[in-house]
Amino acid sequence: MTSSRPVTVVVTGAAGQIGYATVFRAAAGDLLGPGVPLRLHLLELPQARRAAEGTALELQDGAFPLLEGVDVFDDAAAAFEGASVGLLIGARPRSKGMERADLLEANAGIFSVQGRAANDGAADDFRAVVVGNPANTNAYIAASHAPDVPRERFTALTRLDHHRAVAQLAAATGARVADVDGVAIWGNHSATQYPDLTHATVGGRPAPEALAEKGLGADWVAETFIPRVAKRGAEIIEVRGGSSVASAAHAALCHVRDWVRGTPDGSWTSMAVPSDGSYGVPEGLVSSFPVTCRDGAATVVPGLELDGFSRARIERSVAELVEERTAVRELGLLGPRG
Numbered sequence: 001m002t003s004s005r006p007v008t009v010v011v012t013g014a015a016g017q018i019g020y021a022t023v024f025r026a027a028a029g030d031l032l033g034p035g036v037p038l039r040l041h042l043l044e045l046p047q048a049r050r051a052a053e054g055t056a057l058e059l060q061d062g063a064f065p066l067l068e069g070v071d072v073f074d075d076a077a078a079a080f081e082g083a084s085v086g087l088l089i090g091a092r093p094r095s096k097g098m099e100r101a102d103l104l105e106a107n108a109g110i111f112s113v114q115g116r117a118a119n120d121g122a123a124d125d126f127r128a129v130v131v132g133n134p135a136n137t138n139a140y141i142a143a144s145h146a147p148d149v150p151r152e153r154f155t156a157l158t159r160l161d162h163h164r165a166v167a168q169l170a171a172a173t174g175a176r177v178a179d180v181d182g183v184a185i186w187g188n189h190s191a192t193q194y195p196d197l198t199h200a201t202v203g204g205r206p207a208p209e210a211l212a213e214k215g216l217g218a219d220w221v222a223e224t225f226i227p228r229v230a231k232r233g234a235e236i237i238e239v240r241g242g243s244s245v246a247s248a249a250h251a252a253l254c255h256v257r258d259w260v261r262g263t264p265d266g267s268w269t270s271m272a273v274p275s276d277g278s279y280g281v282p283e284g285l286v287s288s289f290p291v292t293c294r295d296g297a298a299t300v301v302p303g304l305e306l307d308g309f310s311r312a313r314i315e316r317s318v319a320e321l322v323e324e325r326t327a328v329r330e331l332g333l334l335g336p337r338g
């Protein structure tokens with residue numbers, strides 16, 4: 001994505017915590033790269049529109065050379081008009097007494113409208129990352145309502161989980177984060193996710209070898225590493241008194257940046273993408289995989305060997321995604337490509 005014409009980026013939930021942490025870095029070039037001018041479309045609920053207008057004033061005060069304009073909307077159709085990138089952050093949080101079906105239903109209301117808005121008004125090269133939870137199923141819902149947008153353009157964020165896994169492996173082995181490679185997140189952005197170290201390396205050596213040197217084996221991976229990463233969101237809420245914000249914004253920026261500019265040669269990252277059927281994940285389900293990105297397309301890393309433990313963990317998380325899809329299907333919340 002190199003252009004002298006500004007790229008329009010729609011940010012939903014722009015006045016929320018992650019939205020606020022994202023837009024300034026996007027304006028500074030951390031989303032699309034240093035040479036790419038952009039316009040921001042900030043979408044908010046009517047009651048938060050004023051706060052988004054305040055954010056727009058602050059963006060103006062940043063005098064960002066790449067930022068060619070900011071518009072504020074409380075109507076999805078108008079906000080998605082002409083957009084090439086969507087950062088779909090705004091979602092309905094679970095409130096007290098809310099059942100899972102209620103949560104799925106409330107979010108389906110949001111993501112069906114936004115999927116239709118993308119379908120009808122976004123640019124031909126529109127692509128989106130869904131951050132708002134339940135992110136994978138929200139992305140599935142949006143894609144189902146956007147039959148004219150290639151399905152693979154609707155993805156969900158598991159890059160934060162990927163970063164968490166990299167950082168935990170680095171800490172456990174005493175390595176630098178930059179020396180860790182080949183970590184993968186599989187499945188749902190939820191506690192069932194599978195952070196996989198079986199193909200990871202530390203300083204070029206297999207991760208199990210580097211861990212063994214520290215006295216850490218398969219038990220540590222199963223009983224400490226995996227739950228630590230999978231439940232890190234809850235740990236942050238517990239310690240910080242609020243859910244992850246800056247780390248989530250950073251991950252969303254990295255997700256889009258790598259998607260449009262490519263992953264480094266010889267390396268992969270994790271993204272939740274509509275399955276192409278690889279590794280037994282039902283086609284279309286938005287599930288996290290190790291992916292490489294080239295020329296604006298994300299491709300699931302083919303041919304990785306999975307042992308019985310990995311296969312069982314992936315199946316468990318994918319089963320949860322299937323359940324979520326069944327629930328929204330039964331509630332009649334999917335669109336024409338459901």
Ligand SMILES: NC(=O)C1=CN([C@@H]2O[C@H](COP(=O)(O)OP(=O)(O)OC[C@H]3O[C@@H](n4cnc5c(N)ncnc54)[C@H](O)[C@@H]3O)[C@@H](O)[C@H]2O)C=CC1
Binds near residue numbers: 013014019131135
């Ligand atoms: N996938 C991931 O790794 C992570 C996902 N999350 C999720 O990200 C979402 C946002 O988190 P925060 O920014 O902390 O929440 P927040 O509550 O601070 O902000 C959400 C914003 O979205 C807005 N919003 C709600 N419905 C909207 C709609 N239909 N159109 C436009 N705007 C709408 C709200 O008015 C609010 O300003 C949550 O669902 C959270 O669970 C958070 C951390 C990590």
Ligand SMILES: O=C([O-])CC(=O)C(=O)O
Binds near residue numbers: 133233236243
């Ligand atoms: O649970 C939440 O709302 C936050 C979240 O997704 C995470 O930190 O991974």
